[in-house]
Structure formats: C-alpha cells, structure tokens
Amino acid sequence: MKRRIFLPVILLVAFAFSCKEKNAEPKNETETNQWIYANMKYWYYWTDQITASPDYNKTPGDFFNSLLYKYDATARPDGDRFSWMQESAKELEASLGGESKTSGMEYKLVYFPANTSNVVGVVLYVIPGSPAAQAGLVRGDVFSSANGQKLTDANYSKLLNTENKTSYTLADIKDGTLKETATVREVTPIVLQEDPVFFDTVYTIGADKIGYVVYHQFIPEPFKANNQAYDKKLDGIFSEFKNSNINALVVDFRYNPGGYVSSATNLASLIGKVSANDIFYYKEYNKQVTETNLKKYGESYFYDKFTAKAQNVGSNLKELVFLVSSRSASASELVINGLKPFMNVTLVGGRTVGKNVGSVTISDEKKGIKVGLQPIVSKSLNKDKKSDYHVGFEPDVKVSEGNILFPYGDPRDPLLGEALFRITGTHVVRQARNARVLQEEEANELVSTISRKAGGSNMFFDK
Structure with a gap:
C-alpha cells in the first residue's frame, strides 16, 4: 500500500x-x-x-x-x-507532483459586466514553453468566447472543461467596457510538468533592498524525480537575496493552493528568524493514529522543526510581506502561521482559504485498487499551539488585483505596489484601491482554475 x-x-x-x-x-x-x-x-x-x-x-x-x-x-x-x-x-x-494534462494557462472567470450572466476569462499566468505560451497567451489577456461561443455562467463548464483543442477569442477591457477583438488563440492541452518557482527579482528603492519571489505550489521536485530540484531552485534564489543584502522580502502566494509540507518547511526555514531547534508546526491526529504512533515514535512524530539553511535571510529582514488571496491555502497558510511566533508578518491582498488541516495520499495499485484517496488526517498548529485560521487569514491590507493584470514584478500590480509601499513608505506607482472595490471584484469572480490544482480548496467546473 x-x-x-x-x-x-x-x-x-x-x-x-x-x-x-x-x-x-x-x-x-x-x-x-x-x-x-x-x-x-x-x-x-x-x-x-x-x-x-x-x-x-x-x-x-x-x-x-x-x-x-x-x-x-x-x-x-x-x-x-x-x-x-x-x-x-x-x-x-x-x-x-505538478504534472497534469493542461494548456499551461491558469485563469479566473468573472462576471462581466457585473450583475449579468456574461462571463470572461482573465489569464493569471502562463507556464513557459506550454501550448498556451506558444500560442502567444500572456498574463493579463482577457477572453470572452471559446470555440466561437460567448461565455456565460450556463455554458462555461461545457466549453472550457475539455482536453481537446480550444480556441479563445481575446477581448479588451477599457473604462469599464468590454470589446471583443478579432484575435483568436488556439490551444491543445498536453501532459505538462509545472515548475512552481515562477519569478524572482530584487528591488532597490532608496535605502531598501527588497527580494520578491512568486511561488505557485509547494512541490519539491518534478513528478517521479528524486532530486529536490524546485526546493534547490528556491535555495539558489534566497542565496542571491542574501548576497544582495536584502532587508525586506515579499513572497507571492496569491495563486498557491498548497502542496508538500517538506517544501513548506524548506521555504519557512529560508525566511524565518529561527534555529533548527525551533518548532515549525505541530500535527494533531485522531485518537487511534495518535496512540499508535506515540508508542512507536514518541512525541517527535507530532511536530516538525525548522531546518538549518545557509541561505536564510531572516536575521536581515525588517519587513516580511506575503501577497495572498482567496486562492492561497494549505501549505501557504502553514508557512504564514508557522512564522508568526518568530517575526512580524504582514498580509496584503484578500482573505485566504482557511485550510488548517492536512491530508495524505492513499493508494494501492499492487492490490488492484485504481482509485486514489486524499482524506484530511490531521490539524496543523504553530509553535504556540495556535490554529485559529479555519476561516482564513484576514489581510492586514485589503487589496484586489482587479481584472486588468500586470506582468509579475511590475509595481503597477496593486498587491505588489501596496507591499512595496508598506516597506518603503513610497508608492512606486500610485494605486487607488479600497475595501469597497475589493468586495465588488471578489463578488464578481465565479471560479478559477487554481481551484482544480491538487491541494486547491475545491474542484473546478463543479456545476
């Protein structure tokens, strides 16, 4: 088994x-x-x-x-x-393990205009080298039709939930109105491995040096590999951050639904003002599992410690900011909760999912079992035994990314721009966002493909 x-x-x-x-x-x-x-x-x-x-x-x-x-x-x-x-x-x-049949394009579907049944897709990001990338799709693209049919809340599931070639008709949103263009992108899904370590850079703004990294899923390595390639890639990025003498860090979890806790431990150990003797998180199981493993392994079975990382930047940080949204869940929240006892953590964006529980994959192909189970088996708590985020973490600063998206690293991005302002006290690009706008835009969102990724809060196309 x-x-x-x-x-x-x-x-x-x-x-x-x-x-x-x-x-x-x-x-x-x-x-x-x-x-x-x-x-x-x-x-x-x-x-x-x-x-x-x-x-x-x-x-x-x-x-x-x-x-x-x-x-x-x-x-x-x-x-x-x-x-x-x-x-x-x-x-x-x-x-x-980050492998699935996909076009390589993640997107959200929103009602547009609001209070109608009309739906448009907004491309969140595109995996480099994927069919979507080869077709010319990029973050921020908007599509209003699929295979020649206008998208609505009644037909989007049938039109988009397919492994066949799909043509997307692009549109522009300007001054609150939608205009469909003549541009069509055709994409055929393939089996694709996603690298979750997506983007990184360092900003120098006045006296501040700020590291920024976009992380899409907690995966240590490609599926069936055994080389910790993605964890090592993060190690390399943080080594560069350390060599650049950053004094602030922005970690972008807005599209990260979770994943393996080994990678969560690795990332938290790169960030935290911690030692290898500090507890990262505790695990609470049902009575039967607890009694069995307490006898066999002792108390150490029920907690994980941080690991010593030469690339750790924690002691140099004056500010730590996480960009979060209604798609940030599970291991993303575990990192946030695990670091809170050790340093000040600022959240910018929207309320997270609230997945303070963990699961395990159960399969048994050798016994002729074809199905795979992913049941919840534990509850997660930080060093202070706190696990009070079952309804999600509320952001310190409520900001919506909206429906007009900018490339990763562009300070015009409302979440990134607000994070840089929190750190430097200066708006690199002036943003005008408020809680009312956030509520309106969140209400207009129908669903996103992030939700169907393993570890997501729910499955996509559930209508």
Missing part, C-alpha cells in the same frame, strides 16, 4: 491491512469500498463520525463521499471541506 506525503508529512506505519499482493487484478466496487472504509476508518481526522454501517453497494465515489463529516456553516462548522477522491490514483499522484 502506498501513501504519498502531502500536507502534512506523515511517517506512515504499516497496519493490519497493509498490502502484500503484487500485480493483482482490479477489484470490484464492493472490494474497493471495503478498502476505502478500512483506510478512512484508521486515518480520517473525524473517524469517530464515520458510520458503523456503510452501504458498500454505492459506487466508490459516492461511497467515499458518504463517509465524510461534511462542513456545514450551521450544523458542522468544524466539518470537512477538503477531502477528495480521484478515480485514477496515478493521475492524483501526478497532479500532486
């Missing part, structure tokens, strides 16, 4: 139903459901809420959902918003 570490890292134990078979035939639905039940009953954080009399006649997807202690704002405010199952364990594990 295979379990891949996600958030949080788990030193997994073998127990009664560990696998011994090799290359078994695919299981029928009842056998698959029995396997799902056994694993969920052991690992699930809310195991005491799982029924003792499950209906094994359901399809595996329905069966898995029937076991969940589902969130309800009134009846179950402490409930589960994040566990999921995929029909293909291979696809689940690949997506957690």
Whole structure:
C-alpha cells in the first residue's frame, strides 16, 4: 500500500491491512469500498463520525463521499471541506507532483459586466514553453468566447472543461467596457510538468533592498524525480537575496493552493528568524493514529522543526510581506502561521482559504485498487499551539488585483505596489484601491482554475 506525503508529512506505519499482493487484478466496487472504509476508518481526522454501517453497494465515489463529516456553516462548522477522491490514483499522484494534462494557462472567470450572466476569462499566468505560451497567451489577456461561443455562467463548464483543442477569442477591457477583438488563440492541452518557482527579482528603492519571489505550489521536485530540484531552485534564489543584502522580502502566494509540507518547511526555514531547534508546526491526529504512533515514535512524530539553511535571510529582514488571496491555502497558510511566533508578518491582498488541516495520499495499485484517496488526517498548529485560521487569514491590507493584470514584478500590480509601499513608505506607482472595490471584484469572480490544482480548496467546473 502506498501513501504519498502531502500536507502534512506523515511517517506512515504499516497496519493490519497493509498490502502484500503484487500485480493483482482490479477489484470490484464492493472490494474497493471495503478498502476505502478500512483506510478512512484508521486515518480520517473525524473517524469517530464515520458510520458503523456503510452501504458498500454505492459506487466508490459516492461511497467515499458518504463517509465524510461534511462542513456545514450551521450544523458542522468544524466539518470537512477538503477531502477528495480521484478515480485514477496515478493521475492524483501526478497532479500532486505538478504534472497534469493542461494548456499551461491558469485563469479566473468573472462576471462581466457585473450583475449579468456574461462571463470572461482573465489569464493569471502562463507556464513557459506550454501550448498556451506558444500560442502567444500572456498574463493579463482577457477572453470572452471559446470555440466561437460567448461565455456565460450556463455554458462555461461545457466549453472550457475539455482536453481537446480550444480556441479563445481575446477581448479588451477599457473604462469599464468590454470589446471583443478579432484575435483568436488556439490551444491543445498536453501532459505538462509545472515548475512552481515562477519569478524572482530584487528591488532597490532608496535605502531598501527588497527580494520578491512568486511561488505557485509547494512541490519539491518534478513528478517521479528524486532530486529536490524546485526546493534547490528556491535555495539558489534566497542565496542571491542574501548576497544582495536584502532587508525586506515579499513572497507571492496569491495563486498557491498548497502542496508538500517538506517544501513548506524548506521555504519557512529560508525566511524565518529561527534555529533548527525551533518548532515549525505541530500535527494533531485522531485518537487511534495518535496512540499508535506515540508508542512507536514518541512525541517527535507530532511536530516538525525548522531546518538549518545557509541561505536564510531572516536575521536581515525588517519587513516580511506575503501577497495572498482567496486562492492561497494549505501549505501557504502553514508557512504564514508557522512564522508568526518568530517575526512580524504582514498580509496584503484578500482573505485566504482557511485550510488548517492536512491530508495524505492513499493508494494501492499492487492490490488492484485504481482509485486514489486524499482524506484530511490531521490539524496543523504553530509553535504556540495556535490554529485559529479555519476561516482564513484576514489581510492586514485589503487589496484586489482587479481584472486588468500586470506582468509579475511590475509595481503597477496593486498587491505588489501596496507591499512595496508598506516597506518603503513610497508608492512606486500610485494605486487607488479600497475595501469597497475589493468586495465588488471578489463578488464578481465565479471560479478559477487554481481551484482544480491538487491541494486547491475545491474542484473546478463543479456545476
């Protein structure tokens, strides 16, 4: 039986139903459901809420959902918003490693104009070398039609949820109005590995030197690699930051839905005013998992420490700013929460998702199980045993990026511009944003493709 570490890292134990078979035939639905039940009953954080009399006649997807202690704002405010199952364990594990079939373009869909059923897409970023990049799409592009049809809240799912070639008709937004152009970009998705370490630079503004890094997902390395390539890339960037004598840091998490806690520990250890003896975070499990692993591993099983990093910049920082949004979740929030006891942390943007819980990947292809589970198995707390962000972190400065986007690193970007102002006291480019504008623009957003990435707060195209 295979379990891949996600958030949080788990030193997994073998127990009664560990696998011994090799290359078994695919299981029928009842056998698959029995396997799902056994694993969920052991690992699930809310195991005491799982029924003792499950209906094994359901399809595996329905069966898995029937076991969940589902969130309800009134009846179950402490409930589960994040566990999921995929029909293909291979696809689940690949997506957690940053590999998926994609055009290489992440975007958000917004109602435009507001209070109508019309929808437009706004490109958030494009992976270099991807089909979208080769087609000429860039961050900030707006599209209003797909395959010749105007997008609405009734048809966007059918038009965009496809692995086939799609043509996007670009449009311009100017002075609050939309004008469709004659420009069409055709894109065909491919299986693609995403490098999450997307952009970095250093600003010199007066006496301040400010490091800026954009990080899209907590992934240590390419899928099936074992080289920590992406963690090492971050190490290299922070080495450059240190050599540049930065005294402030801006970390862009606005499109980061989470990922592996090993990478979260690595990044936090590069940033924090910490030592290798300091606790990064504690892990709280259900009673059964706690008792089993306390006996086997002792108290150290239930916390992770920071690691010593020669590239650490923490002692030089006068300001630490995270750019966040309603798409920032999980490991992104873990880093923020884990650093709060050690240094002042400023959040600029929108309220984060509020995922203070961790999951583990459970699969067993050798036993003939084709599905992959990603159940919540733990709750995360910082050194001070605080985990009070289940409704998300409220930003210190509310700012919306809006629907007219600028290239990464451009101070005209409202979030980055506000962060630079907080650090330097000077608006590099004057911004006029306020809470009312933020609320209006957040209300106009329908969904984004970030939500379907592994670790996202929900699955995209759920209509």
